[in-house]
Amino acid sequence: MTAELALATRALSKSYGSRRALDGLDLTVPTGVVYGFLGPNGAGKTTTMRLLTGLLRPDSGTIEMLGRPFSRSDRHRLFDVGALVESPSFYPYLSGKENLRALASAGPRTPRGRIDEVLEIVGLRDRASDKVSRYSLGMKQRLGIAGALLGDPQLLLLDEPANGLDPAGIVAMRETLRHLAAIGKTVFVSSHLLAEVQQLADVVGIIAAGRLVREGSMKELLAGEGIVRVRVAAQQVAAAAAALAGLVPAGHVVQSTAEPGWLTVQIAPDRTAEVNRTLANASIYASGLESGNDLEELFLSLTQDPSAVDPDGTFAGLAKRQTPTEVH
Amino acid sequence: MRLFVSGLRKLARRPATYVTFGLLAGLLALIIVAVAASGGRGQNGNGPADPLAIVTFPGAYDLILSFILGLGGLFAVVYGAAIAGSEWTWGTLKTVVARGESRSRYVVATFAAIAVVAGVGLLASFGIGVVAAALGATIAKVPLDGIGNADALGRLPEHFLRGWAAIVMEGSIGFAIATLARSQLAGIGAGIAFYFGEGFASLFLPDVVKYLPFNLASTAVGSGGGFGGGGGGGGAPVASTPLSADFALLLVAAWLIGSVVVAAGFTERAEITG
Numbered sequence: 220m221t222a223e224l225a226l227a228t229r230a231l232s233k234s235y236g237s238r239r240a241l242d243g244l245d246l247t248v249p250t251g252v253v254y255g256f257l258g259p260n261g262a263g264k265t266t267t268m269r270l271l272t273g274l275l276r277p278d279s280g281t282i283e284m285l286g287r288p289f290s291r292s293d294r295h296r297l298f299d300v301g302a303l304v305e306s307p308s309f310y311p312y313l314s315g316k317e318n319l320r321a322l323a324s325a326g327p328r329t330p331r332g333r334i335d336e337v338l339e340i341v342g343l344r345d346r347a348s349d350k351v352s353r354y355s356l357g358m359k360q361r362l363g364i365a366g367a368l369l370g371d372p373q374l375l376l377l378d379e380p381a382n383g384l385d386p387a388g389i390v391a392m393r394e395t396l397r398h399l400a401a402i403g404k405t406v407f408v409s410s411h412l413l414a415e416v417q418q419l420a421d422v423v424g425i426i427a428a429g430r431l432v433r434e435g436s437m438k439e440l441l442a443g444e445g446i447v448r449v450r451v452a453a454q455q456v457a458a459a460a461a462a463l464a465g466l467v468p469a470g471h472v473v474q475s476t477a478e479p480g481w482l483t484v485q486i487a488p489d490r491t492a493e494v495n496r497t498l499a500n501a502s503i504y505a506s507g508l509e510s511g512n513d514l515e516e517l518f519l520s521l522t523q524d525p526s527a528v529d530p531d532g533t534f535a536g537l538a539k540r541q542t543p544t545e546v547h
Numbered sequence: 548m549r550l551f552v553s554g555l556r557k558l559a560r561r562p563a564t565y566v567t568f569g570l571l572a573g574l575l576a577l578i579i580v581a582v583a584a585s586g587g588r589g590q591n592g593n594g595p596a597d598p599l600a601i602v603t604f605p606g607a608y609d610l611i612l613s614f615i616l617g618l619g620g621l622f623a624v625v626y627g628a629a630i631a632g633s634e635w636t637w638g639t640l641k642t643v644v645a646r647g648e649s650r651s652r653y654v655v656a657t658f659a660a661i662a663v664v665a666g667v668g669l670l671a672s673f674g675i676g677v678v679a680a681a682l683g684a685t686i687a688k689v690p691l692d693g694i695g696n697a698d699a700l701g702r703l704p705e706h707f708l709r710g711w712a713a714i715v716m717e718g719s720i721g722f723a724i725a726t727l728a729r730s731q732l733a734g735i736g737a738g739i740a741f742y743f744g745e746g747f748a749s750l751f752l753p754d755v756v757k758y759l760p761f762n763l764a765s766t767a768v769g770s771g772g773g774f775g776g777g778g779g780g781g782g783a784p785v786a787s788t789p790l791s792a793d794f795a796l797l798l799v800a801a802w803l804i805g806s807v808v809v810a811a812g813f814t815e816r817a818e819i820t821g
Contacts (some may be wrong), residue, residue, distance in 0.1 A: 235820075269819070270646070272645035273645065273647075274799055274818070274819040274820070275818045275820065294644075294649060295647060296647070298646075298647060298649030300645075302645040304645055305641075306638070307639055307642075308638030308639050309639065310633075310639060311637070312561055313557065318557075320553070321556070321557055322642060322643065324549040324550055324552070324553030325550060325645065325653065326554075326646035326647040327646075366642065370646070
C-alpha cells in the first residue's frame with residue numbers, strides 16, 4: 220500500500236455467523252478519483268462500507284485509509300472521511316439544519332457556516348427549516364450526502380447515493396461528486412446502478428460473493444467490453460463472419476439468432492472503421508453499424524458466476540459463455 | 548461538552564419529552580384536583596389516612612413529591628428506553644460513529660442530557676403539583692396556612708436531590724435495557740415489564756427485591772408506601788430488615804453508574820449492522 224492510495228483493503232474478511240459476507244477483499248482506491256464499487260445485492264458492498272466506517276470489526280485483513288492503517292480503535296482517522304452508510308439516518312422531529320447541527324456536534328469540529336454551505340451544495344437550503352419527517356426520500360438522501368460532506372472530507376464513502384433522487388438530483392449529485400474528485404478528494408461510491416456508475420466513476424471495482432472479481436479504470440474495463448454490431452445481408456452473414464474473424468480472436472464474432480443479419484464483434488469501439496473497412500475489402504457492405512461499451516454485460520458476466528473468472532481476473536469465463544452462437 | 552449541549556437541544560425539541568412530562572404533570576394535577584373536588588369522599592381504607600392530605604400544606608409538599616417519584620419512575624424507564632432505543636432504531640448512532648465520534652462518550656453525553664432533562668421535569672412537575680394542590684385546597688376549602696412552612700421548605704432541596712437521583716437511576720435502567728435490546732420498542736416493553744415485574748416480585752421476595760432499582764428508588768427518597776408512591780409498579784416493599792434511606796441512596800448511585808457503564812460498554816463493543 221502506498222501514500223497515493225486513498226483507500227486500500229487487503230484480504231478483508233467478515234462473516235455473520237456461518238455466512239461469509241466478505242471473503243478476502245482487496246480494494247485499491249487511488250487518491251482523487253471517483254471509485255465505483257459495484258456488486259449485486261448481497262455481494263458484500265454494505266458490509267464493506269460498515270467495515271470502512273468502523274461500524275464492524277473485520278474477522279481478518281487490513282484496511283488502510285488516507286495512507287495510514289485503520290481499525291475500529293482509530294476512530295480519529297474517520298475525521299477526514301465523510302460517509303453515508305445505507306439509508307440516511309436522522310431525527311425525524313428536527314429540521315434538516317438542526318439534524319446537521321446535531322451531527323456536527325459529534326466527531327471533528329465543523330467550521331462556522333459549513334452547515335449552510337453543504338445545504339447549498341445539495342440544494343436543500345430552502346427546505347432547511349422543515350422537519351425531516353416531512354422530507355421526501357430524495358430529500359433525505361440529499362441531507363445524508365450533506366451530512367457526509369460536513370467535515371469537508373478527503374475521502375467520501377457513499378452507499379447507493381442515488382437512491383430516491385429524481386433525474387435532476389442525480390445529475391446534480393454526479394456533478395458535485397465529479398467536482399470533489401477534480402479538486403483532489405476521493406469519492407468511493409457503492410452502487411448497483413450500472414449506468415450511473417458508468418457515467419460517474421473513473422475506477423471501478425466489481426464485487427461478487429464477497430470477493431473482488433474485477434478492478435481497474437473504467438476506460439480499461441470498457442475497452443475490454445467494447446462491441447461493434449454490424450448488419451449485413453442475410454446471405455452474406457457467413458462470409459462477413461469469416462472476414463471479421465481475422466480482426467479478433469476466435470469466438471469474438473457472434474451471430475445474433477434473434478436478429479438475422481446482425482453480427483456482434485467484441486472489439487474496441489474506436490476500431491469501428493476498421494470493421495467496416497474489413498467488410499468492404501471483402502465486398503460486403505454493411506447496412507448498419509453500432510458501437511459501444513457494455514458495462515452491464517461485464518457486470519453480469521462477472522457477478523452471475525464468479526467461478527468463471529480466472530484467478531488472475533481475466534475474462535476466460537466471458538468467452539466461454541458466448542460459444543452457443545459462435546460462428547468463428 | 549458539544550455532545551452534551553447537542554443532546555440537551557435534541558431532547559428539548561423531542562415530542563417524547565413533552566408527552567412524558569405532560570402525562571406526569573397532567574395526571575398529578577388531575578388527581579389532586581379530583582381528590583380536592585370530591586372532598587375526600589369515597590375513601591376505602593387503602594389510601595392515605597386523609598385523602599385531603601395532598602392538598603393540605605405543608606404535608607402536601609412531601610406527598611406531591613412522593614407521587615411524582617412513584618409514577619415518575621415508570622415514566623423515567625420509558626423515557627430512558629425511548630431515547631437510547633431510538634439511537635439504534637433510527638440509525639443515528641451509526642451516523643455519529645461513522646463520523647469518528649467515541650461511542651462511549653456519545654452514550655454518556657446522551658445520558659447526561661437525559662439526567663438534566665429529568666431534573667427539570669421533576670422541578671416543573673413539582674411546581675405544577677403545588678399549584679394544583681393550592682387550587683385543590685381552595686376548592687376543598689382547606690386553609691393554605693402551611694404553604695410557607697419554613698421547615699417543610701427547608702427539607703425540599705434534599706428531597707429533590709434524592710428524588711432526582713432516583714428518577715435518573717430509573718431512567719438509566721430503561722436506557723441500558725434499550726441499548727442492550729438495540730431497539731426502542733423492545734427497550735420500552737422490557738423496561739415496563741421490569742418495572743411491574745419488580746413490583747410483583749416484591750410480594751414474594753421482599754428481602755431480595757429491596758435491592759432492586761425501583762424499590763431502592765422509593766427507599767432512597769423515603770417514600771416507600773407513600774401516597775401514590777412506592778417503587779416497582781406501586782407495590783410497597785415489606786422487607787424484614789428495611790434499608791436505610793442513605794444506604795439505599797448509595798445503592799441507587801451504584802445502579803445508576805452500573806447501568807450507564809453497561810450501556811456505554813455494550814455500545815463500545817457492539818457491531819452496528821442496522
